[in-house]
Amino acid sequence: xxxxxxxxxxxxxxxxxxxxxxxxxxxxxxxxxxxxxxxxxxxxxxxxxxxxxxxxxxxxxxxxxxxxxxxxxxxxxxxxxxxxxxxxxxxxxxxxxxxxxxxxxxxxxxxxxxxxxxxxxxxxxxxxxxxxxxxxxxxxxxxxxxxxxxxxxxxxxxxxxxxxxxxxxxxxxxxxxxxxxxxxxxxxxxxxxxxxxxxxxxxxxxxxxxxxxxxxxxxxxxxxxxxxxxxxxxxxxxxxxxxxxxxxxxxxxxxxxxxxxxxxxxxxxxxxxxxxxxxxxxxxxxxxxxxxxxxxxxx
Amino acid sequence: xxxxxxxxxxxxxxxxxxxxxxxxxxxxxxxxxxxxxxxxxxxxxxxxxxxxxxxxxxxxxxxxxxxxxxxxxxxxxxxxxxxxxxxxxxxxxxxxxxxxxxxxxxxxxxxxxxxxxxxxxxxxxxxxxxxxxxxxxxxxxxxxxxxxxxxxxxxxxxxxxxxxxxxxxxxxxxxxxxxxxxxxxxxxxxxxxxxxxxxxxxxxxxxxxxxxxxxxxxxxxxxxxxxxxxxxxxxxxxxxxxxxxxxxxxxxxxxxxxxxxxxxxxxxxxxxxxxxxxxxxxxxxxx
Numbered sequence: 001x002x003x004x005x006x007x008x009x010x011x012x013x014x015x016x017x018x019x020x021x022x023x024x025x026x027x028x029x030x031x032x033x034x035x036x037x038x039x040x041x042x043x044x045x046x047x048x049x050x051x052x053x054x055x056x057x058x059x060x061x062x063x064x065x066x067x068x069x070x071x072x073x074x075x076x077x078x079x080x081x082x083x084x085x086x087x088x089x090x091x092x093x094x095x096x097x098x099x100x101x102x103x104x105x106x107x108x109x110x111x112x113x114x115x116x117x118x119x120x121x122x123x124x125x126x127x128x129x130x131x132x133x134x135x136x137x138x139x140x141x142x143x144x145x146x147x148x149x150x151x152x153x154x155x156x157x158x159x160x161x162x163x164x165x166x167x168x169x170x171x172x173x174x175x176x177x178x179x180x181x182x183x184x185x186x187x188x189x190x191x192x193x194x195x196x197x198x199x200x201x202x203x204x205x206x207x208x209x210x211x212x213x214x215x216x217x218x219x220x221x222x223x224x225x226x227x228x229x230x231x232x233x234x235x236x237x238x239x240x241x242x243x244x245x246x247x248x249x250x251x252x253x254x255x256x257x258x259x260x261x262x263x264x265x266x267x268x269x270x271x272x273x274x275x276x277x278x279x280x281x282x283x284x285x286x287x288x289x290x291x292x293x294x295x296x297x298x299x
Numbered sequence: 300x301x302x303x304x305x306x307x308x309x310x311x312x313x314x315x316x317x318x319x320x321x322x323x324x325x326x327x328x329x330x331x332x333x334x335x336x337x338x339x340x341x342x343x344x345x346x347x348x349x350x351x352x353x354x355x356x357x358x359x360x361x362x363x364x365x366x367x368x369x370x371x372x373x374x375x376x377x378x379x380x381x382x383x384x385x386x387x388x389x390x391x392x393x394x395x396x397x398x399x400x401x402x403x404x405x406x407x408x409x410x411x412x413x414x415x416x417x418x419x420x421x422x423x424x425x426x427x428x429x430x431x432x433x434x435x436x437x438x439x440x441x442x443x444x445x446x447x448x449x450x451x452x453x454x455x456x457x458x459x460x461x462x463x464x465x466x467x468x469x470x471x472x473x474x475x476x477x478x479x480x481x482x483x484x485x486x487x488x489x490x491x492x493x494x495x496x497x498x499x500x501x502x503x504x505x506x507x508x509x510x511x512x513x514x515x516x517x518x519x520x521x522x523x524x525x526x527x528x529x530x531x532x533x534x535x536x537x538x539x540x541x542x543x544x545x546x547x548x549x550x551x552x553x554x555x556x557x558x559x560x561x562x563x564x565x566x567x568x569x570x571x572x573x574x575x576x577x578x579x580x581x582x583x584x585x586x
Contacts, residue, residue, distance in 0.1 A: 013415060015491050016408030020420070023405035026461035031427055034438035041437070101324050110572050114565060115328045118335055121516060121564045187331060192513065196468065199505035203475065230475075237471045244429050266437065280429045297474065 042270035062271035073255065073272060077279065080252045084283070087186060088242045092235060095190035099197030100227065117195060119188035189246065193238045200234040201227070229296040236291050240284060247280050338561070341554040342366070349551065365551040369559070372542050372552050378530045380538065387535040390452060390521065394459035395514040399507050401460050406469035407495055411481060421470070424463045440525055454526035459518055465510045472506035473499060508571045516564050536560065 042062055044055040066073045102113050204227065212222050247253065256276065260269035336356065341349065343361040373380040409417055439458070440449075448454040476499060484494045500507070520536055527533055539556045 012408075012412045016412040016414035016417065019408045019412075019491075019495075020405040023401040023461060023466065024420075026401065026457065027424075027427075027463070029442065030439070030458045030461050031463070032423075033442055035427065037438035037441065098324070098327070101320055106321070110569055112324065112328055113572055114568050115332050115335075117512075117568055118331050118565075121561060121568070187327065195509050195512065199472070199509045202505040203472065203502070233471055233475060237468070240425070240428075240467075247429065260437075277429060281426060284425070284429065 038270045039274060041266055042274050044267055046266040058267070062267045063275065065268060066272045066275060070268075070272075073252075076251050076255055077276065080247070080250045081279070081283070083250065084243060084246045087182075087189070087246060088239065090186050091190045091193060091242050091246075092238050094186055095193035095238065096197055096231070096235065098190070099194045099201060100223070102194065103198055103201045113194075113198065116187075117191045120191035189242070192245070193242060196234055196238055196241070197231065200231050204230045232295045233297060236288065236295050239287055239291060243280065243284055243287065247276070252276055335561075338554075338557050342558040344551075344554065346551050349554065365555040368552040369542070369555040376538065378533075382531055383533060383535040383538040386452075386532060387519065390455050390534065391515055391518040393452070394456045394518045395511060397456065397460045398462060398465050398514050399510055402462075402465035402510070403469050403473075403500065403503070403507060404495070406466050406473050407499055409466075410470045410473035411476070411478070411499075424466055427463045428467055443526060449526055450528050450532065452532065455518070455521055459514065462514075465514065468510055469503065469506055472503045476502050508574065512564075512568055512571055515567050519560075519564055 040055065043057060043059060045058050045062075046055055098116060102109060102116065106112075208226050208230070209222060212226060217225065252272075253276075256269050256272045259272060260266050333356070340356060340358045342365055343358045343363070345360055345362045345364060348355070348359060376383075408414060409421055443449050443454050448457070480498060480502075481494055484498055489497070521534060539560055542552055542556055
């Protein structure tokens with residue numbers, strides 16, 4: 001294909017669309033359409049009948065119900081927000097710190113990296129059993145009790161549970177579990193972030209460090225003057241990822257899922273999800289607006 | 300100046316600080332490794348040890364009984380067990396490869412071409428990242444059903460192509476490639492395809508290897524429950540889940556399952572991370 005008569009800008013545009021098209025088609029059909037459908041559900045009363053389901057348009061009353069008369073939606077939502085506010089900066093700082101450590105040369109560092117990625121691998125067992133798979137079955141078979149089992153042994157992996165079970169004194173454990181569960185929560189949620197930072201650290205050109213070394217810079221200076229600015233776009237990426245990730249796996253999300261698949265109130269669940277979505281969007285927008293001003297792009 | 304130099308030296312070179320950092324790494328590493336050690340030890344525990352309360356971390360009388368039990372259960376399955384394994388491998392490989400390919404291809408113009416509307420498109424992508432997959436579960440099923448993809452591999456593989464996460468990651472990484480590099484290639488007469496394959500993709504190798512780990516990990520754990528009904532098409536994860544649900548009688552086999560299911564993601568991780576290191580030198584650019 002040739003674009004002889006086109007300006008550079010037009011050429012760019014056509015090539016851009018050309019490259020993006022396969023993904024876009026998939027995205028539109030498999031993601032955007034369900035999204036819009038879910039918005040429609042949130043404005044309706046969805047009733048399952050013999051021949052599928054019927055939608056009755058009832059306006060905003062699902063939203064009103066979630067906000068004004070649901071017993072715990074608002075409380076859970078604010079709880080989630082607070083939790084994310086505390087955890088997100090900690091996770092990002094923690095994962096950057098460990099990514100830098102794990103990027104150094106030492107024996108067995110691949111093994112060390114694998115260990116820090118473990119929580120992600122271990123978690124997939126539980127998540128897989130919670131996620132889409134079992135949900136639809138529970139609708140079809142009208143929630144037979146057995147499906148909840150999943151990979152039950154994985155649940156016992158929670159370190160706090162193990163500590164309590166191994167018979168330490170109760171007051172000590174209570175104090176410890178409070179602190180430990182947060183630390184553990186933070187570490188176990190930073191597997192992907194560490195990996196992203198590592199990839200970022202590896203794309204920094206070694207010649208920059210070489211030059212800095214020749215000029216007599218110290219490791220400390222090299223970190224703040226080279227590593228930090230070069231990795232700053234990924235700090236933004238990881239902030240966004242962490243916020244989204246913690247939103248998806250927290251209490252409110254669980255409540256949304258339970259509303260849909262245990263009390264079968266799909267309309268209310270969709271309404272909850274959309275409000276939740278709006279809140280995340282605002283949080284993300286504010287975060288990105290603040291952080292992206294500090295981000296450095298090499299040009 | 301001298302002060303910072305000394306400070307820097309202390310932070311950089313002294314072995315005490317190095318040792319401290321390594322210790323920190325070791326402590327946290329041990330912290331993270333405990334669940335893994337627990338799972339592996341569980342797999343080798345004889346039945347009576349599995350039910351000790353409080354649970355013991357290490358096994359006393361290691362045995363391969365559990366793996367034997369697992370094999371026995373696998374042999375007795377209705378569909379040959381190798382079929383489940385093939386299903387999982389096929390879905391994982393096809394989904395991961397397709398996702399990386401499409402996501403990188405789409406990320407390239409978003410990061411480097413700045414055509415009109417790219418900002419709107421990117422905003423939509425970030426917004427869609429935020430939406431919990433549970434919410435779209437029902438509409439997703441309706442679409443699959445209306446295009447007749449229910450009960451086929453497609454229902455699991457094709458949606459994996461369109462996940463926004465990979466696109467987002469790739470775009471962020473590609474943005475860091477200096478424009479000068481691409482311009483130089485263009486001036487030398489390289490086509491867009493060639494720039495994409497020979498310059499952009501090698502430069503972001505750490506990024507797509509990361510994506511490979513993430514996607515592979517996700518698809519490996521897929522059980523396909525809502526989309527797949529025929530026994531021949533079900534995944535290994537699903538079959539393993541069935542084994543575990545055998546309850547107390549299958550506790551031993553269940554413990555073995557946990558180890559078997561974990562092996563492949565861990566091996567992929569180790570392999571891809573070790574090849575990241577090899578690319579390090581070549582991904583350095585001379586500006």
